[in-house]
Amino acid sequence: MSAVLEKALLKAREAFHRNVTKDVNFRIKQLQQLKRCLNDNKEEFVKALNADFRKPRMEAVITEIDFVNKDIDYQLSHIRDFIKPKYAEKKGLSTFLDTCYIKHEPFGVVLIFSAWNYPIQLLLCPLIGAIAAGNCAIIKPSEISSNTEKMMAELLPRYLDRECYHIVTGGPEEATRMLNERFDLIFYTGSTAIGKVIYKSASKFLTPVVLELGGKSPVYMDDSINMEIAVRRLLWGKCMNGGQVCIAPDYLLCTKEVKEKFINVANKVLKEFFEGDSKNSESFARIINDKNFNRLQNLINSTNGKIVIGGDTDKETRYISPTIVTDVISADALMKEEIFGPILPIITIDSVEEAIEFIKRGEKPLTMYLFTNKKQVYQKFIDETSSGSLVVNETMLQMTVEELPFGGVGESGIGSYHGRFSFETFSHKKSVMIKDYNPIVEFLASVRYPPYNENKLKKLQMLVGHSIVDEINLGKFLRYFLTFSLGIIATITVFILNEKFL
Template identity: 50%
Template sequence: MDMGKPSFEAEFSEILLCKNELHETLNNLSHWMKDEHVDKNLVTKLDSAFIRKDPYGVVLIIAPWNYPIHLLLVPLIGAIAAGNCVIAKPSEMTKNTERLVAEALPKYLDKDCFAVVTAGVEETTQLLENKFDFIFFTGSPAVGKIIMTAAAKHLTPVTLELGGKNPCYVSDTCEVQNVARRVAWGRFFNAGQTCVAPDYVLCSLEMQEKLLPALSKAITEFYGPNPQESPSFGRIVGDKQFRRVQALLRSGRVAMGGQTDERERYIAPTVLVDLQPSDPIMKEEIFGPILPIVTVANVEEAIEFINSRERPLAVYAFSSEDKVVNQVLERTSSGGFCGNDTLMHVTLTSLPFGGIGNSGLGKYHGKFTFDTFSHQRGCLHRSMGLEALNALRYPPYSHQKLGIVRAASEVKRKGSCTLL
C-alpha cells in the first residue's frame, strides 16, 4: 500500500516468508534452546560441560522501508524466541505500514517486554544514545556506520544487514530466455527495491546481443506492452528516491524502457548498455528497476571486475556448465551466492542470510536468527568432591605434577592433517 507493491509480491515476500520463519521457529525452538553438551577432557570427565543459550537483554531492531513487514518481523521472531525484550522501529518512509505495525503489534505482544517506536532520523539518533544489549539494523552501509559508531560507545554488539552492488555473470553457454526471465524477475521484483536484486549484468558482447531481445521479451511477458498499466509492477517508495533513481538513467545508453512518470513515481523496467565502470550508476546501489549490462571478455575478466569492488550481499552466476558457476563461487566473496537464478537463496530458512565486509555483519534466518539473538554461554559445572584430583594443579608446583596435568588435559592429535 505504501509502494504500489503487487499483492502477489507482498504475499510472497512479506507474508509467506514471515510465516515460514515463524513456523520454523515454533517447530524447532524446544530443541534450539536446550543446553548443548560438549566434549570433555580427562580432567573434566565427571563434570558437566555445556553451552547455555542466554538472551542478550534489551534488543533494538531498526527496519527499512523496502520490505517493511518482513524485515521487521523476521528478526523480531528470533529475538522473542531467544528470550529478549525488544524495541522495534519500523521505517518512517512507509507511513501506512508504520501505523499498522504500531497499532497491531501491541495487541498481540506483552507491552512490558515489547514496544514499537515510531521515529524519524532525529528521534532515532536520540534513541541510539541509550544503552542496548544488542542492535539489529537493516539498511544502507552509510547508515550502518552510524549505527555501529553509536553502538561502540556502549560496547553493544550489532548485526548489520546492508546492501551493495550485486553482480550477475552470464556466461556464453546458457539458455538465454531462461536467464532473461530469472534476471528480469529478480531485478524488477518490488520495482527493483530489493537489497539482493541483481544490480548489474556482466557478459560478453556476443551474449549481450542475445540477451537484449530475450530481456525485452521477458519484460513484455511479465508486464505487457505498457508496464505502467500492469498490476504486477510496483512503484518507487518516495519522491526523493524517485529523483535519485531517475538521475541514474543518464548513465550509458537506454536499450529498452527509460520512461518515467514523477506523479506516479513510476520508472519503467529499463536496461542500460554502453556503460563505463566510472558511470554514476556503477558507483551506488541502484534500488530501482534499472539493469545495466557491462561487457567483459570472459569469466576471468568478470571475476576480476567483481573482486576489484566492495564485497556484495549476493553474487549470481548463470551457465549451463557447472564448472563455470563453481569458478565464480570459488573465486569471489559475497554474503550469499545463487547459481542459475536470482533471489531464491533468500527463501530458505536453512541458509544463513547476511553480508560480508561492506554488505554487512552477522547473519539470520531460521536457527541463525535464534543464534544471532542468543549469547552462547560456555558453562562447566564441577563436583564439590574429588579434591585429590584437583591437588595436582595446586602449588607447590613440580615437574611431576605438570606431566600428569598435561597428560590429563591435552587434546591429542589423531593423525596427519591433509588439505585437499
C-alpha cells in the same frame, strides 16, 4: 530521550528483569499472537503496502505476509529444541566427568530498526528471532513506508505483550535519540552509510550489532545456459518490488555475444511480464518517494551508457520503467552506488577471470548471481570471491531456505539471521561447567597445584592437552588408562586403610 521511548525502555527492562520472557510457553504464545496479527489483518496490510508504493498484491502476500508466517512456523516447530543445552562431546582427562554445556540465554532489551522496502518482513522477522530467544524488544519501523508504519503502530500492541514489546515511531531525530540509549543488542536493516553511524554509536556501550546492509550484487552470465529461462529468472529478481530489494541483481557481466542474445530475449520477456505496458501493470511497483525517484532519474540522465530498453519515467506517479543500459564502464554513474531500482547496467567482459577481477575490485556484495552450467566456472567464483551468498542459475530464492543464513560480509553487513540463525543471533551462548568433589578426579588433577616442577608439567600437559574422543594413539591411550586406573586403586587403598586403622 522522548517520553514514549523512556517509558518503553523502563517497562521492557523491568519485564526482562522479572524473567517474564524466559518462559518458553510465553515466547510461544507471543509468536502465535504475532501470527494472528498478520492473518487477522492480512487484507489491511496488503492495502497499506499498495498505498505506500503500489506493491503488487501477489508480492505483498508472498514476500511479506506468507514469508513472515513461514518464519513464525519454523520457530514454533523448533524452539523447544533450540533452548535445550548443547553438551560438550569432546573433553580431556581433567574434565571428562564434568558437566559442560552451552546455554542459550537472551541478551536483554534489543533494538530493531527496519527498512522501508519490505516494511513487514524486515520488521517482524528480526522480532521473531528476538522473541524466540527470550528478549524484550523496542522496534522502530521505517517512517518512509508511512501507511504500513501506521498499521504496525496500531495493531502490534493489541496482540503482543505491552510490557515486553514496544513500537516507537518517528523520523531520524527519534532514531538518533534511540542510539543515545543503552541496549543489549541492536539489529539494523538499511543502507551501509547509516549502518556505519549505528555501529559507531553502539561502540559507546560496546553493544553488539547486527547490520543487514546492501551493495552492488553482480550477475555473471555465459553462453552455456538456457537463455530464455535465465533471462526470466534474472529480470524477475530485478523487477520485483520495482527493483527496491537489497538482494536484487545490480549489474550484469557478460561477453558481447551473450549481451546481444540477452537483450533480444529481455525485450520479449518484459513484454510478457507486464503485458506490454509496465506503467499500467498491476504487477510492477512504484518508487517509494520523490527522493528515491529523483536519484534514479539522475542516474538515467547521467549514464554514458546506451539505453537499449526502457528509460521511461513519470514523476507524478514515481514510475520508472524496467531499463537496460549497455556499454557501461566502471566509472559510470550507474556503477557508483547500489541502484535499488529497475535499472540494469551491462558491462562487457571477455573472460571469467576478467569478471572475477572486476568484482573483487569493489566491495564485497550482499549476494552474487551466476548463470552458467559449467561447474568449473561457478566453482571458480565460489572459491575466489567473497559475498554474503552466492546463487547459481536463480535469483532471490536463497532467502526462502531456512537452513541458510541471510547476511552480508564486509560493507554488505555484519551477522546473519533466518531460521535457526535468528535464534542464534539473538542469543548469548553461555558456557557452563559443573564439577563435583570426586576424589578420583581431584587426585588426577592435583598435579596443577603448586609447588610446580617439570614432572607435574608433563602430567598436566597430558591431562589437559588431549581430547578423549579424538585420541586414537593406542600407546597414549594405554598410558592415560593406566594413570586413571592407578588413581582409582590409590583412592580405594586410602579408603580401606582409613577404615582399618580408624
